[in-house]
Structure formats: C-alpha cells, structure tokens
Amino acid sequence: MKKKIMMTLLAVGMMFLGGRMTAEATPARMPDGVLFDSDYYAESNEDLMRAFGRDTKLLYQHYVTYGKAEGRKALPDEFVYPELPAPASEKGYTINELLTIYRTIIEANGITWDPSLKGNWDETIGAHDIYEWYNYMDSYTGTGWGTGFLEPYNIERNAYSEVQAMRLGDTVGHPDTRYYFEVLGWSESMGMIEIVAWGA
Numbered sequence: 001m002k003k004k005i006m007m008t009l010l011a012v013g014m015m016f017l018g019g020r021m022t023a024e025a026t027p028a029r030m031p032d033g034v035l036f037d038s039d040y041y042a043e044s045n046e047d048l049m050r051a052f053g054r055d056t057k058l059l060y061q062h063y064v065t066y067g068k069a070e071g072r073k074a075l076p077d078e079f080v081y082p083e084l085p086a087p088a089s090e091k092g093y094t095i096n097e098l099l100t101i102y103r104t105i106i107e108a109n110g111i112t113w114d115p116s117l118k119g120n121w122d123e124t125i126g127a128h129d130i131y132e133w134y135n136y137m138d139s140y141t142g143t144g145w146g147t148g149f150l151e152p153y154n155i156e157r158n159a160y161s162e163v164q165a166m167r168l169g170d171t172v173g174h175p176d177t178r179y180y181f182e183v184l185g186w187s188e189s190m191g192m193i194e195i196v197a198w199g200a
Contacts, residue, residue: 026160027075028056035156036060040076041067079160082108095193098155099183105159106179111166114178117143117198126196130184143200147184149192166199176200 027037038056041063042049048067052058063074075081082104087093093101107113119142125133130147150158162179169175181197 026157026164027079027081028154028157030060032064034060034064034074035081036063036074037076041072041074044076045072079163080108080110084156093152093155095152095183095186098150098152099193102150102155102159102162105156106163106166109163111163111176112178113180114200115180117178117180117200118182119143121145143198145196145198147194147196149187149190149194151192 027035027040030036036056036059038059039054041059042052042054045067048059048062052062063072066072068074084101084104085097087097103113119140121140121142124140125136128136166176166179176199179197179199181195184194184196186192187194
C-alpha cells in the first residue's frame with residue numbers, strides 16, 4: 001500500500017495523491033468552446049514558439065486563422081477527449097454536472113472509479129474534523145489520499161491534470177489505474193469545490 005499522506009492540492013488543478021504532483025500543460029476550453037493546449041501547440045511547432053512564445057491568446061488566434069487549415073494539431077494524442085454534454089440549464093453547469101464532466105474525462109482516459117480505495121475512512125480519519133485528520137492515520141486501512149479543490153470554470157483542465165498525475169503514479173513506473181473522490185463541500189473563500197480523493 002502506498003504511503004498515506006495528506007496534502008492540500010493546488011487550486012490550479014494539480015492533484016497530490018500519495019505524495020506526487022504534475023505541472024505539465026493540459027488542454028483548456030477557449031472562450032469560443034474549442035479545447036486547445038497552447039503549450040503543446042507551441043512545443044510541436046517551433047516556428048510558432050519562436051514567433052509567439054507561450055502566449056495562449058496569440059497561439060490560439062494562429063490556430064483558428066491558419067493552423068487548423070494547415071493541419072496543425074490543437075491537442076496531443078496522449079489523451080482521449082470525450083464528447084461532453086451541454087449544461088441542462090441556460091444558466092450553465094451545476095456543480096453535479098461539473099463533477100460528472102470531471103469523472104467522464106478521467107474514466108475516458110482509462111482510470112477506473114473504485115470506492116473500495118476509501119477503506120475504513122468513515123470509521124477512522126473521516127470521522128474527525130479535517131484539521132485533525134493527521135492524528136488518525138495509524139488505524140486507517142485505505143489507499144493514498146489527498147484533499148484539494150476543483151475549479152468550476154476550469155474543470156476540464158483539472159481533469160486532464162489529474163489524468164497526467166495518475167499516469168505518473170509513484171514516479172517509478174507504477175501508474176495509478178483506479179481513483180475515487182468525495183465532495184467535502186464548497187469553499188466560499190476560494191470559490192471552488194473542495195474534495196478528498198484516493199488513487200492506486
């Protein structure tokens with residue numbers, strides 16, 4: 001079993017589980033609704049890197065104006081990009097719909113939803129206040145876990161970052177193939193969904 005560690009996740013969508021993190025580029029939804037990875041686009045087109053550096057706005061403008069017609073790719077082949085549903089309401093996605101999108105992307109990329117990873121969380125760590133969790137690690141029998149935040153307006157980037165982190169796994173060739181998460185609540189101060197997540 002992985003070492004059990006509690007860490008706070010960065011709000012930019014990087015996940016820490018079992019002491020690992022990823023900071024690689026990930027796709028993001030552009031204002032017109034197109035999924036685009038500006039770092040990938042720049043790095044796979046040296047002429048554009050020289051001309052625009054990593055300026056997302058200029059790179060995307062190039063892609064829309066010229067790149068797509070030239071056959072340049074907006075996204076790396078490393079991910080599966082599932083079709084996502086439109087929001088049920090004209091007001092936009094609900095929190096539950098955003099969580100469904102998050103799960104859909106992770107699972108489309110081969111990671112299995114597995115509630116058993118939680119182990120005896122409810123009887124041990126989870127039975128206590130979040131600020132006291134570290135005191136109850138010794139009797140916990142689940143897998144590696146972490147707490148963090150999901151950004152409502154960047155949920156896809158959060159999900160692809162998590163897929164990258166799971167592929168990294170323990171950093172020595174053992175990727176995570178299973179995950180599970182539960183919502184702790186809404187953080188008013190951060191404007192984000194707070195979660196606890198497990199991976200193995």
